[in-house]
Every structure is written in structure tokens, then in C-alpha cells.
Amino acid sequence: MTRKRVSIPTPAPEPTPAPSIPRKPTMQDVANVAGVSLKTVSRVVNNEPNVESATAARVQAAIQEMGFRRNEIARSLRPGQTTSTLGLVTEDISNPFYSSLARGIEEVARGRGCLVIAGSSEEDALREKELVNTLLQRSVDGLLVVPAAGDHTYLNAQRISEPVVFMDRPPEGIQADMVLLDNRGGAYQAVEHLIARGHSRIAFVDGHPYVHTGLERMNGYRQALAAANITYDRSLVVVGCHDPQQAEQATLNLLKLPNPPTAIFATNNRLSIGVLKGLTSSGKWLDLAGFDDFELADMLPFEVTVVRYDTIQMGRVAAEMLFARLDGDTSPPQTRIIEVEVVVRGPGRVGLPSGY
Amino acid sequence: MTRKRVSIPTPAPEPTPAPSIPRKPTMQDVANVAGVSLKTVSRVVNNEPNVESATAARVQAAIQEMGFRRNEIARSLRPGQTTSTLGLVTEDISNPFYSSLARGIEEVARGRGCLVIAGSSEEDALREKELVNTLLQRSVDGLLVVPAAGDHTYLNAQRISEPVVFMDRPPEGIQADMVLLDNRGGAYQAVEHLIARGHSRIAFVDGHPYVHTGLERMNGYRQALAAANITYDRSLVVVGCHDPQQAEQATLNLLKLPNPPTAIFATNNRLSIGVLKGLTSSGKWLDLAGFDDFELADMLPFEVTVVRYDTIQMGRVAAEMLFARLDGDTSPPQTRIIEVEVVVRGPGRVGLPSGY
């Protein structure tokens, strides 16, 4: 039988004398104090019609007095109810790229009354899978995932009914909604820019060689070279730089080549920083272009060309795609591309590029 | 009566012919398929003893086959159960300071099997209050809050039983656990450093004049001056700079003073950047010290002294304080101070300071 808490204002002593632990008030508690039924309280809380205003006022007073808060956990247990919660899986939330994504997602989610549960995968496929599982166990309404390298077919096994939107990189092995940067176009434009400045020996400094973003940026690089009838020179390509230190060393090595480059394209901002350090320490200066903008670029003692984009907007777009699915969109998986722009940063540049 | 789903392997048609919407499998569904009772499935899922290995294997097989995932929402509804979820309220998750806090919190939370629900208050007291309320409605086990300006006694009204740890700034009107930076000490050391370099006219560029961190940094500034018998000069103090542009303008104004400063202390990194721009555009160079480290500082064409600290560690400490409360610590509210260090950044500096 359902527990009925005492309906007199002062609680009668429980059978077990343990009154010192104050439970959170429930609708039943409010109902007892207000002298109505549980259902009436529910009606008031949910602004349902058919409650006499005097009754509603009495209930409201009790709610205020007792500090009642509806238990969303219990509410969402009912069939057909949602948790109004989205799950977010990134590599590392302290990375500004991912935290900006989170920001955009949160903005859109807030507009829909949703909160975001976030977790970091550490770029580990197993950890990502566990995280997705954990989030699904908590009945998130949908998932936003920056996929780690590795197979994602586990999401496909028609076991998961919640919509998923991937960000930044496509998942392996499944068709799904995703939001990507225009990696190829950005690299193309940046290299084209270097070519327009008269360079024909342009080095390419990359991180992990098999990551989608890196491959696409490489494609853009090669296409820009080809469009200008510049022969692709394998000796100017360095891959596998995983931190600024390695990019710095790679830069020094490039400078020592018999026929060194006259410009460098770096595929992300951490590598750009390493290249900058290498150039600085060697005392030479080559034209540099890099993917990703970075803070303080205008304060540098030399010009740097960067490929920039609106990461927060990328998060917004991803969240909007997810909500479209939650709203019933059953069209085939879609890919949205976020535009990028090439901007020259460096001394004498006043202010920030438009839209920043 | 409890719904009992059919116990034959092939589901019999429901009374209502709506088989096209696949429900998520429940323990009861698994039990039906495995031919055991719900409780036995529960035992297997929770690794309880007293299950014959053959039975357990049958249940495991059914779980795999059906893609069963325990519903954590339902589990946490039972009395005495927690949600293993922490609530995090910051001003803006895309701000690297807050996302680093989030990262440290997440690390510790993960070690305890907890996830983090994050929300941004936009530095708005009302929004913060709503966010706290929303998080409590979702039965978070505890809260981590960067308090917006405004009264926080609403948390005190003995209505909330969950522990709260404040970060970066103390809440107003209540006693609670908190983790703060050594704002005063950092400012003191930075100004002391400028004094040691021979400066006695040191400007102070600040943001909002009544924020705790700003006040403490001002205290450190004044104490360092006093310790060196330097008279506090009101004309060198600029407050109310809310963005780099205003700090840039403030710098230009300072340079135009009849008796201008020879060094500047900026109370946060956004203001430092503004000051840097002001100095650059004016073509003059003063010694600069600032609170908060910033990326690329070593690439600048001049030296900058920064007050740096480990934000991720700050998040870890906050989370550990929260878990201590969740573990039953009922000692009086505590304040933990995160140490800071003064580091000179700029040309010729090789690598990063230790611990970075």
C-alpha cells in the first residue's frame, strides 16, 4: 500500500523514532499540508486546468513553505516522458575547441529546457563507448559525440534508439548526422594564399596522419598546389607531430634541407605554435599559415595566416540537428559543413576579424 | 497489478496492435527471455552472489542479445540510492578558466563513478538560482558553483540538503566550503617583482571594482607598495575595464599622464592583452605584469610577468571537498587556497614553467 504521510501539520512520531533525517518534501507531503490529494498538487505544479483558485493558492503556499521541488527523476520515469538531458562526449572538455562546442550546444539546449551531461573520452575508443553507455543508462534524450578513432558500429546495432550527432570527425562504420569543418577548403585557401604571396615550396606539418581532419587538410594542400601547377614534394611533408615540441623540431629539420621550404602550412594551432618557436629559435622567418586561430596572434612580431571558424556556432548547429531528430525528423543522415575563413594576423593588424 | 510481459521467447501480440515502437528492454524483459525472475536478473546485473553460474550465463546471454542497459533513472529513485551526478554552475563553460575547472572536477568525479551536469549562469544571479534549482530537481548528489554576484542565502534556508562547494569567489551571505586562488598573494608577488626591477610608479588596471578577486588583487597591490614604502597613487589606478578594448584605452590614457607609470599590473589576462595592445600601438614599452597566464606569451616580442596557477587542480580540489562531504564529513565549512606562482614569460624563455 502507498505510504500516506500524516496529514496533521505537526508530524506524528514515526513508528521508528528517526525524525532527525529530514526527507525532501514530496507531492504527498505537500498534499498533506495543504489538505488536498496528491493529484491536486500535481495539477498545480504542472499548471493543469480544473483547479479552483483558492485550492491552488493553498497548494502554492504549502509548496513555498516546505521548499518543495518536483523530483524530475521520478517524473521522467513515467513512459513517454523525457529527461530533457543531452549527453556530450568530447576528447577533453578543457580544450577550448571542445568547450566552445559545449557552449554552443548548451545555448541551444537551454532554449529547449535541456541540460547537458558532459564527459571526456580521452581520445580512447573504449572510454568513449563506456561513456555513451553510461549516458544512455541515464536516459539522455540524445547524444552529441566527437568520435574517437575506432569502430562505431556498436551504435548501429539498432540497440540505441536515441539520436546521435557527430561533431568534427565522421564516425567509422556508420551513417549518421554530423557537423564538420570545411577542412579541405580551409587548407586550400590558406595554401592558395601562400602561393599568391609568391611561394612555391610550401611545407606541410601535420599531426596524426590518419585522422579525418588531417587527411582533409592534406587534400586541400595538395589540391591548392595542383591548381597552381606546383609539384607535390614529399620531402616538404612532415606528419606525426603530436605536440608543439615535435613541430618545433620538424621546423628545424625542414630549415636544414638542401632545398628548404619558403613557407609552412601547419594543420592545427598547437603545431603552429611549435613552428613559430622553431622559426624564432632558428632566427629565420618563413611565411606561416595554420589551421585554427589563436589568441594573441596579433601581438606576434610577424604575420601569420590562420584558418578560423566559429566553434560555438558549430556546437549550435550540432544541437539543432539533434533537436530536429528529437522533433521527429526521420530524413536520411545529414552532414553540415561549417564555413571557415582565412585571415592574416600579426603586427599592425588592428582589432579582430569581423565576427570575432 | 504489475505488468508481466509474455514469457515465451517470441513476443505474443499485444492487445493493442502497436508493435512498431520498440521499447527499451527492461529487467523484466530479460527475465522473460532468460526464463528467470526479475530478481535474478537484478542479481546478475549487480554482481550479487547466490546465482548459479549456469543461470547467470543464461541471463548474461539474454542481456547481450537484447542490448539491455540498466535504467539508472529508475535505480536512483529508490530510497538511499544516489544519482552519481554532480551539478556544475559556472559563468560560461567556453571560458578556458571554467572549462579547466570542469576538467579537474570531471577527473575526480570519474574516479568515483560520477558524471557532471554543467550549466552556465552568464554571471546572472537569477539564472544561477534557476540553474541550481533545476540541478537539484534532477537529484544531483552535490553542487559545485562559481557564484555570481548576489545574495546566496537562498541556499541556506535549510531547504537544500545537498553539499555545495563554491569556487573562485565566496558566496554572499552564507558560510560554505570554497576553493579560492591566492589572489592577494599573487598580486603581491607580481607587484613585488616589478618593484624589484626598479619600478615605483606602477599602474593598476582592473575590471569590475567590487568583485572579490579584484578586491583581493588590489589588496595585494597596495600591500606590496606599502611594504616597499611606495605611496599609493590614486591616479595610477584604473578600474571598470570590462574588456581588452577598455584596457587598451586605459593604457593610452595612463601613458598621457603628466607623471606616467613605468610599469603596469593588470588583474586578469584579458586586460593584459588590452594593455599589450595599447603599449604596442603607442610604440612605448613599460614593464607589464598580469594575473593569469596566457598562451603564446613566450612568443611575444617583450617580457611579461604573469601570475599563474593550476586551474585543473583547483577543480580537483573542489571536487574532493565535495566528495568529502558526501562521504559524511560534517566539520565546519572550509576554505582551500590554491597556490599561485609568478613567472616571467617572453622572448628567450625556453619551454614552459615547471608543472605546466
Place this chain on the structure above:
DNA sequence: TTGTATGCGTTATCAA
């Protein structure tokens, strides 16, 4: 070793 009954706090159904 396994199963039955009950209730967590809410919403939905249906009756009063």
C-alpha cells in the same frame, strides 16, 4: 539458489 511483494515520487486514467 531463486522468486514474490512492495514502494521510490511522479503522471495518467478514470471514477466520484
Place this chain on the structure above:
DNA sequence: TTGATAACGCATACAA
């Protein structure tokens, strides 16, 4: 306009 009652999916106490 109100209220009694039955789920939701799980875990807990207790029985078999």
C-alpha cells in the same frame, strides 16, 4: 473540481 489507484523500472526485504 477533486481524488483513488495503477503503473514507470528497479532494488530491497523476506519467503520459498
